Amino acid sequence: MNPNRSATAIPAFPEAGLSERLGPPDTLDADQQAAADELINGPRRGVYGPFRPLLHRPPLLQAVAKVGETLRYAGTLDDALREWTICVVAREVSNVFEWDMHLPLAEAAGVPAIALAAIERGTALPGDMRGDLALARTIAAELISQHRLKDETYADALRTWGEAGTVELLTLVGYFVMVCWLMNVARTPGPA
Known part of the structure; x- marks a missing residue:
């Protein structure tokens, strides 16, 4: 993978390289x-x-x-699943900060480079993809595009993580969508 991922990602991150327009206050109270x-x-x-x-x-x-x-x-999801899901959300909502921040964490947690490259390019996942990671991508995509889960996807989530794990995964997706949207509007730069 390219060390300057956000500059070469397809599709591009719209805010990458633009001036930040809602940074921290000039002086803090x-x-x-x-x-x-x-x-x-x-x-x-x-x-x-x-x-x-x-x-x-x-x-x-x-x-x-x-x-x-x-x-x-303090979450219960394993590191690979959590970091993968954050990367999926970052790509789904085109957020350069979370993508650049969590991609190396996902790699370090053992997420296959080929799967991360597929997310980066917006292509199909490899056929031998870990089932829970593939399901997390489906969940994030359905939530972001449809604002809900199909009955089959929900049933798969319950079988995979149980109710508590499903709630945690849904909250993880929602949290990162929220902060990504905020940064997309603010044009928060990627991590240095």
Whole structure:
């Protein structure tokens, strides 16, 4: 895979390379500084991605950060499934930040490079794809395009992850769609 993935991804990321239009405030008030400090001192170790525009609303930043931390650091989905799903969402909604941030994490978690390349190009998954990863792609695509799941897809999810795991996966998709949309509008740059 190309180290500068967002520059060569097909289809292209529309906001890649554009100037950020909703970055963090120029100066931080006490609440904004406290929210920034929580991020810096927490597992993220910095203020980046969706938290740049969210600094304008510290209570939202803190709530969104907590949901993300729960999904990423206290979730029950295995690392490969979680990182794969984040990559799928990033491509489905054309978000350069989450794609560039989570692609190496997906690779490190053992997601096959050929599957990630298929997502990057928008092509069919390899035939020997792990069943739960293929199902997660179907779920993300159905949710984003149809705003619901087909009965068969829902039944497959319950068989694969049970109710609790299905709720976690649905929440993971929804969370990352939300932060991707925010960053797409804000034109948040990819990670440095």
